[in-house]
Amino acid sequence: MVRRYGGAAPADWGLEVPGVITELPDGQRATALTFDACGGPGGNGYDAALIDFLRAHAVPATLFLNARWIDANPDAFDQLAADPLFEIGNHGTVHRPLSVTGRSAYGIAGTRDVGEAYDEVAGNAQKLAGLLGRPPRLFRSGTAHYDDVATKVVADLGERVVGFSVNGDGGATLSAAEVRREVAAAPAGAIVIGHLNHPGGGTAPGVAAAVPGMLAAGRRFVRLSDVL
Numbered sequence: 001m002v003r004r005y006g007g008a009a010p011a012d013w014g015l016e017v018p019g020v021i022t023e024l025p026d027g028q029r030a031t032a033l034t035f036d037a038c039g040g041p042g043g044n045g046y047d048a049a050l051i052d053f054l055r056a057h058a059v060p061a062t063l064f065l066n067a068r069w070i071d072a073n074p075d076a077f078d079q080l081a082a083d084p085l086f087e088i089g090n091h092g093t094v095h096r097p098l099s100v101t102g103r104s105a106y107g108i109a110g111t112r113d114v115g116e117a118y119d120e121v122a123g124n125a126q127k128l129a130g131l132l133g134r135p136p137r138l139f140r141s142g143t144a145h146y147d148d149v150a151t152k153v154v155a156d157l158g159e160r161v162v163g164f165s166v167n168g169d170g171g172a173t174l175s176a177a178e179v180r181r182e183v184a185a186a187p188a189g190a191i192v193i194g195h196l197n198h199p200g201g202g203t204a205p206g207v208a209a210a211v212p213g214m215l216a217a218g219r220r221f222v223r224l225s226d227v228l
Contacts, residue, residue, distance in 0.1 A: 001153055005100065005114045010147035013103050015163055019151030021228065022163040022191060028227050029188040030220040033061040033207075034164065035196040038095045038142065039068030046076045047196045050204035055085060059211060062224045064091035064140045064162075067124040069197060070131070081132055087223045088132060090159060093123035095142030098150040105145035106171070117150045121157050138162050138224055144193065162224060164193035169206065172198040179206020184213060191224070 063086050070077050080086050098117050099110035111117040129135040139159040151161045166186040169179045172195040179202045186192050194203050
């Protein structure tokens with residue numbers, strides 16, 4: 001991988017670059033709820049209230065789990081992985097923006113070169129493959145920032161890069177009322193990002209306030225692999 005891309009200079013950086021899926025395919029009248037578990041200091045919590053709500057309403061979701069969060073929550077991971085309502089995606093090994101030049105996002109330093117980008121993806125992919133019995137199909141980096149060379153590394157590792165079109169909880173910083181507003185306004189075809197590692201925040205009550213009305217209006221929710 002280093003031989004293939006080591007001399008390539010990225011032309012794009014950010015949330016929406018070539019190779020990043022930010023919406024469901026054209027014609028899909030569904031919405032995909034996705035939740036990240038970032039892990040590490042301050043990020044190893046488990047929002048059981050959010051998961052319990054999704055289960056109670058049979059709402060599927062895609063969960064992007066970081067290696068550090070998995071290590072800190074082995075029992076919760078096993079339960080989530082065994083539940084067909086959810087699918088598990090790769091959220092990286094140490095939750096870094098995916099770059100080949102060290103670009104940072106939100107104060108988090110990105111991977112510095114192709115080798116580090118490879119390790120950030122492949123390290124957690126190997127962990128997930130061992131735990132799930134199959135490799136993950138989907139990847140979202142820490143902060144969901146990428147350059148267009150790093151996304152090629154992910155593709156060559158057999159995973160699809162997922163971004164988002166609706167920021168449902170502002171990186172787990174929004175109040176319940178703000179989360180309700182953002183999620184309820186998500187159009188059909190949207191990929192909504194939230195977080196499942198901050199219990200006590202606004203994500204669970206905001207989602208719980210938004211989703212019943214969406215269901216009553218006929219909105220369908222899907223896991224990403226159901227439509228990609």
